[in-house]
Amino acid sequence: MNDSPVRVGLLGCGTVGSALISLLQRQHDAIAARTGLDIAVTRVAVRDLSRPRDPGLPAEAFTDDPAAVVADPDIDLVVEVMGGIEPAGALVQAALAAGRPVITANKALLAEHGAELFALADRAGVDLLFEAAVAGGIPFIRPLRESLLGEPVRRVMGIMNGTTNYILTRMTEAGADYAEALAEAQALGFAEADPTADVGGFDAGAKIAIVASIAFGCEITASMVDVEGITAISADDIAFASRSGHVIKLLAVAERVETSSGPQVSAAVHPVLVPVHHPLASVRESFNAVFVEGDAVGELMFYGRGAGGDPTASAVLGDLIDAAVNLRRGAHASIGALAPARLRPAADAASAQYLSLVAVDRPGVLAAIASVLGDNGISIASMSQSGPDSELGGGLAEDEARIDLITHRTGRRQLDATLAALRSLDAVRRVGSVVRVLSDEDDDV
Amino acid sequence: MNDSPVRVGLLGCGTVGSALISLLQRQHDAIAARTGLDIAVTRVAVRDLSRPRDPGLPAEAFTDDPAAVVADPDIDLVVEVMGGIEPAGALVQAALAAGRPVITANKALLAEHGAELFALADRAGVDLLFEAAVAGGIPFIRPLRESLLGEPVRRVMGIMNGTTNYILTRMTEAGADYAEALAEAQALGFAEADPTADVGGFDAGAKIAIVASIAFGCEITASMVDVEGITAISADDIAFASRSGHVIKLLAVAERVETSSGPQVSAAVHPVLVPVHHPLASVRESFNAVFVEGDAVGELMFYGRGAGGDPTASAVLGDLIDAAVNLRRGAHASIGALAPARLRPAADAASAQYLSLVAVDRPGVLAAIASVLGDNGISIASMSQSGPDSELGGGLAEDEARIDLITHRTGRRQLDATLAALRSLDAVRRVGSVVRVLSDEDDDV
DSSP: OOSSOEEEEEEOOSHHHHHHHHHHHHHHHHHHHHHSOOEEEEEEEOSOTTSOOOTTSOGGGEESOHHHHHHOTTOOEEEEOSOSSTTHHHHHHHHHHTTOOEEEOOHHHHHHHHHHHHHHHHHHTOOEEOGGGSSTTSOOHHIIIIITTTSOEEEEEEEOOHHHHHHHHHHHHHOOOHHHHHHHHHHTTSSOSSOHHHHTSHHHHHHHHHHHHHHHTEEOOGGGSEEOOSTTOOHHHHHHHHHTTEEEEEEEEEEEEEETTEEEEEEEEEEEEEETTSGGGGOOTTEEEEEEEETTTEEEEEEEEOSSHHHHHHHHHHHHHHHHHHHHHTOOOOOOOOEEOOBOOGGGOEEEEEEEEEEEOOTTHHHHHHHHHHHTTOOEEEEEEEOTTSTTOTTOOTTEEEEEEEESSEEHHHHHHHHHHHHTSTTEEEEEEEEEEOOGGGGGO | OOSOOEEEEEEOOSHHHHHHHHHHHHHHHHHHHHHSOOEEEEEEEOSOTTSOOOTTSOGGGEESOHHHHHHOTTOOEEEEOSOSSTTHHHHHHHHHHTTOOEEEOOHHHHHHHHHHHHHHHHHHTOOEEOGGGSSTTSOOHHIIIIITTTSOEEEEEEEOOHHHHHHHHHHHHHOOOHHHHHHHHHHTTSSOSSOHHHHTSHHHHHHHHHHHHHHHTEEOOGGGSEEOOSTTOOHHHHHHHHHTTEEEEEEEEEEEEEETTEEEEEEEEEEEEEETTSGGGGOOTTEEEEEEEETTTEEEEEEEEOSSHHHHHHHHHHHHHHHHHHHHHTOOOOOOOOEEOOBOOGGGOEEEEEEEEEEEOOTTHHHHHHHHHHHTTOOEEEEEEEOTTSTTOTTOOTTEEEEEEEESSEEHHHHHHHHHHHHTSTTEEEEEEEEEEOOGGGGGO
16 A cells, blocks of 8 residues: 555445445455555435445445535545436536546436547546446446557447347247337336336447447447337247347447548447347347457457446446556546547448338239349348248238348348338238348448 | 657567558558557567568568667567567566566466566566457457456456367367367368467466466466366267257366465366356357456456457557557556465366266166265266267267266365276276366356
C-alpha cells in the first residue's frame, strides 16, 4: 500500500451498486496486493434512505442527494449505476467537469450523449469508462477500444439482450410460441412486465450505437439505429429455420462498408437466421456474445453474462481499478474524438433473406412466385412448400400452402420491389416473415 | 499528429513480422487519426539479409544484427517476434534495461523467464506486453490482466493449441483415427513434421503457465505444468465420448483452490471429455478459445484464431499502439510483482473421470469391476459394455468386451489405487484411456 485511499462515490445502490460494494470489500486486499491501491466506496447516493442496507458501510456514508456525492471534495472517483438519462447525465457531466473520473454502466446515456461526454472527459483529462454498459460482465469494450484500435474492423454483431435470447432459445428448444416463451421469461424475472425495451430491440439498439461509435470512431446515437424486435417471429419461422440448418437470433449489427465515395457505417438490430455451425448459434438462454470480424484478426467472439448484479459489478470493478491506477499516475484513457458518422442509407443494405408467404395451393403458383423473384434479379438459394397438414402448416386454410424461401444476397431496394410485386399476385394471400440470413456471401459487403 | 514519429525496431521478419509491417502501413493513418501518433517500423533484424523482402521499407532498414536494433538510439520501442528462448531473451532484457518498451509474442521465453522480465520492465518503468504469446489473435491477456484484475477467478481453461484442436475435430467429425488426422494436419500445414510440441501438449503448457501467472498473480513456469498430450486418444475414445454426449478437447487448465492452509493453484494440460452443450465443445478446427470462471463474473469465453501471421500481427499491433500511447504519456502497465506459487500437489486433484477397460466377456465381470470402484469409494455415473462386433469393439478378441465408464468426482489418489486394483483383476486384460471429464461437479473444486 503505497498511498492514501482511493475514495469512490457511488450513485445508485440497487442490484449492481450493492453487488459492487460486496465485491470490492471481498477483493480489497487482493486488489491492494496487485496494484498497491486501497480502493473503498466511501459515499453512496440512494433513492430511499429508509430502506435497509447491507452492513459494511456506516449509515452516514448514505445520502439521498447524488449531487452532494459528486461535489464532495473527499471523493476521488464517481461510479454511476443509477441508470436513465437524467439526472444521471447531469451528474456525470458535473463529475467530469470537476475533474473526477467516472465509471458508468449507463447505456441509454452513452447512446444518446456519448460523444459530448467523451469529449468532456478528454478536456478534463480524466477517464470515462463504461465496460458494463454493453454486454454486462463480458470484457468487450476494453479489447475493442484498446486491443483492436489498429484492427481494420469490418463488422461487429452481437446477442446483446439476454431477455430476447432466452425467449428465442425457448422457442427453438422447447417449441414454445412467442407468447408462451415471453410469459415464461417474465415468470423467471428475465423479462419486465412491460417487455417493450427488450423485445422491441431498443435495449440492444442503444448498445450497438455505443459499440459502432467505438469500433468505427464516429458518433452514432441510438436514434440512428434501425431497430426491429422479435415480436413478429412465429413458431413456424423457428421451425423453418431449424429445418434449413439455422437458428433465429436477435442480432445487433454494426458494419463498415467501403463505397466509391468513401467508407460508410450502419447500425441495426434485427432477427437473423444464423447457421447452426456459426459460433453465435450456440449462445443459449440469457447469455450474451459479441462477434467481431476484422481483416487481420479474422473472427473473434466474446461470450458471457450480459446482465445481473454480480457480472455487471465485475465489469464496473475492472474499470474502477483501471481508473484508480490511472488517477494515481496522472494518466487517462481516451477513445479520441468521434467524427460525424457517414451512415449507409438503409436502402443500400444487402444480405441473403428468408421470406415466408401464404399462397393459394394451385398449379403454377410456385412458378409465378419464382418468376417474380427472377424478374427482380433475386436468385433463390432454397424454396419449400408446406400444406395445411404439414409441420409448418399451422394456421393455413385447406386451399392454402406456406412457401418458405431463402434468397442469395439481395439489395434492400430489390427486396422491397419484390415484396410489393408478390403482394400484388392474385395467388399470394399474405407475405409473412422477412428475416435477414447470415451467410458467407456477407463477406462481400 | 501532435508529435514526432514513434520508431519501432522489429526483431524477426517471418510470417508475423512481415504481416505486422503490412498491417501497420495499411492502418497508419487510421491509427494516427485515433491516437495522434505516427507509428512506423524503422529497423528490422532478419536472419538472412539476402532473402527478398516486401517493399515499403528501404533496404537499409534491414540488418542481420538484432543487438544493433536494440541498441539503436533512434529506436523507441522493440517488437520481438523471432521466437525461441535465446537469443530473444537476452535481446528483450537488453531493450528493457535500456528503458525501451518491448512487445513480444514469445510464449517459450515468458513461460520460462516471465517473472524476472516483468520485474525488470517495472524497474525500468516501461511496458512489457505479450498479447500475442497466448491464443494468438484473441484479445485475452489484456482483459485478463486489466478487466479481471479484481475478479475472484476460480478457473481458466482453454483450447490453446490449434493443431491438436484440428486433429481432434477431424477425429470427431470425420471419424478419422489419430494417425490419419495428424497426417492430414501436416499436409495442410497445421502441424509440423515433428509435431511433438503440439500433440504432446507442450505448446499449450507454456501458454497456460503464462495465463496462470497473470490470473493468480504468482510465478508459474512451464516446468510446473502437468502435461499430457493427445497421442493416446483413440477413435474408440472419440466414439464413446460422442455417444455419451461429449467431445474430447485438449484443455489447458489453471485452477485456484481454497484449502485449509490457504489458496493453492494448479496448471495442467490434458485431454478432457467436454459436454456437447459447453461453449468450448463448439470450438472447431484450428480455432482457439479461453473459458474463464469467476465468482462474480460467472462464465466468460474468448474465441478466435490462435495462430497465423495476420491474427498474431493484429494482437501485436494492439499492444504496440498501447505501448506507444503509454510511452508518450510517460506511463506503463504493470502486472505487479508475482508471488511464489503455492502449487496444489497433483495427488490432490479431483474430477469426474472417463475410463475404458478391456475385460474377458464372462458373467460377473461387470460386477467385479463395479465392486473394485465401490471399494475405493468411487461412484459410477454411467457404464456401458461393447462386444467385438459393436461400434466400439475395434481390436477386441472374440472373448473380450470393452467397458467404458464415467465416474462422479474422484480424487487422484483414489483413482490411482482403483486403476492398480483393476489391473490386478484376472478378468481385466488392459486398462485403456483414463481421461478427465468436465462436469458441473467441478464447481466443488
